[in-house]
Amino acid sequence: MLSRPDVAVVGAGPVGLGIAWRCAARGLRVVVHDPAPGSGASHVAAGMLAPVAEAYFGEHELTGLLTASAARWPAFAAELTAATGADIGYRTEGTLMVGLTADDLAEARRLWAYQQGLGLPVTPLRPSALRDREPALAPRVRGGALAATDHQVDPRRLVPALRTAAERAGATLLPTAVRRLSDVDARVTVVAAGCGAAALTGLPVRPVKGQVLRLRAPGGVPPGFRHVIRGYADGEHVYLVPREDGEVVVGATVEERTDTDVSAGAVLRLLRAAVDLLPELAEYDLVETLAGLRPGTPDNAPILGPLPDRPGVLLATGHHRHGIVLTPVTADLIADLVVTGTPDPLLAPFTPARFLPPNPAGPVGVTGPVGVAELAESADSAGIAGSAATGGSAATAGSASVVRSAAGVAPAVPAVGGRTGPGPSAPEEEHTWN
Structure with missing residues (x-):
């Protein structure tokens, strides 16, 4: 019988597969739920990596995230090609x-x-x-x-390559639709379901x-x-x-x-x-x-990080026009958050809490590292054993004080035995995302 996974990713577009790859490469047990991988917005997308051309009036924080992710793309593309042998159509003519x-x-x-x-x-x-x-x-x-510095990649080559990389790193893809978060049994659930995130979480993704x-x-x-x-x-x-x-x-x-x-x-x-x-x-x-x-949001920016009052649930959705260019930074920072429990300061403007009413009890800090005992059990042979991952972007120690105190944010990854209930206590409507 398979042991309980460390991470369940809901959605196998480029963002979800990128997160699965980065988490599996850190020695975590990862499953990805999607009945039709790569069939969403990425199948239609052109694949422009355009932090400059996409810098619009009033979107300063988003421009910063786009720039940070675009800077990761050369190494990300090279690493992906080395892991899979795939030509992902990465071009740098500008x-x-x-x-x-x-x-x-x-x-x-x-x-x-x-x-x-x-x-x-x-x-x-x-x-x-x-x-x-x-x-x-x-x-x-x-x-x-x-x-x-505005480049391009072919999403129809990128997504299969990310799937191959994730599976070679040890992730398992399951052709299952997720109707409610309580259906998912994992220490951490990452919702990367694009437009389907609205029905799963109640957040304003349209x-x-x-x-x-x-x-x-x-x-x-x-x-x-x-x-x-x-x-x-x-x-x-x-x-x-x-x-x-x-x-x-x-x-x-x-x-x-x-x-x-x-x-x-x-x-x-x-x-x-x-x-x-x-x-x-x-x-x-x-x-x-x-x-x-x-998957759009009211402020045109992605939703990244812990879902308030839902321990062990992380969001990586709402990327709108920018899902391809933001894949590297999203994958790195969410994987780091899973391992350390501490959000990188880059995530601060994009917290899910910005769309939710403040918690009257006051903010609950995102503490870390957590979940490291489980990581040690599953990744000791990889030499990771209780440390943050060596690949991608290292999370900043103590960065919780930098994060805009996401009101009501619970620990990103439960400690050993931290999630004892059957799932979310709030009632959920049944639905299907794809």
Whole structure:
């Protein structure tokens, strides 16, 4: 009979699989619950790693997290390839941000000035310099800027590689849907279920629809451009992501809808904007139209860390447009939190407690290390035995004082015998996530 797992991850998208990999690599017994791994938002996603281009007004904490995670991507990609032998389509040519008309360029420059004010690497380019980099750009393009540190990865290669890495590290994937948290039997449960986290936890995670197109260059040759291109075209925002195999991902709409239907109007707008910026795309094959549901939150930022009043339950959801770029930092920090019981200061602005009423009894500190006795039992042969993991981001000792005292946060990982009840005491409605 299998022993009780140390960690159960609910959700096998890139975030859930990344957490499973990092936890299993630390010697923990890990199971992942998902009836259809990789079938959610990541299957539709373009895979832009864009902390600069995605830095928007008023989202300072999120920009900091995006930047921290993007900085981890080179090592994360190399480690994943070494562990699996997989080519995940990680490319570093950078991103060109462009404006088609004078009004488009004025709008873009306003954002670039904000990004530069944050110290982000944005390099304005004249039209001639743009075309030196990408001759296929339309003559009408008025100007642009280079975000050299904004890269890309192919999510449809990334997710299978993460699954392989997690399983090789010892994690077990179970094709089971989780209807209620009390169905999960593990010392720690990590909810990485995307939009399904709302039904499991009651937190305000909502679906945000995005429609995306995939084109293919004639003959399957590489596209006629190398950079990711993000642009404004007559007021329409569009991105174009080239792949070595000839694919070009074109996106995306942002709609407060829960369906996954593809509309003719969205296809028309995306194609028109794409061809306005890169006329050669008119000759490409349209091979896929697809819509997915991003897990959004009221402040557009992820929900990361312990769920108040639910000992042993951690959240890693609500990544909205940023699930791919935030995979490394989420995986590292959640795995560190599982092992040490102490949240990294980077997690402070993203606590689940920000969406819950304050605990009248006052804050309960997140103490650590906890759960280390169990870790020693399961990982002694790996040489971990009661210490924090050596891979990824080390948690900062004593960082609980830095964390914005998440009101009502219980210990992230129960000590030995710490969870004695059958599960959450609050009544739960039955539901299914996928």
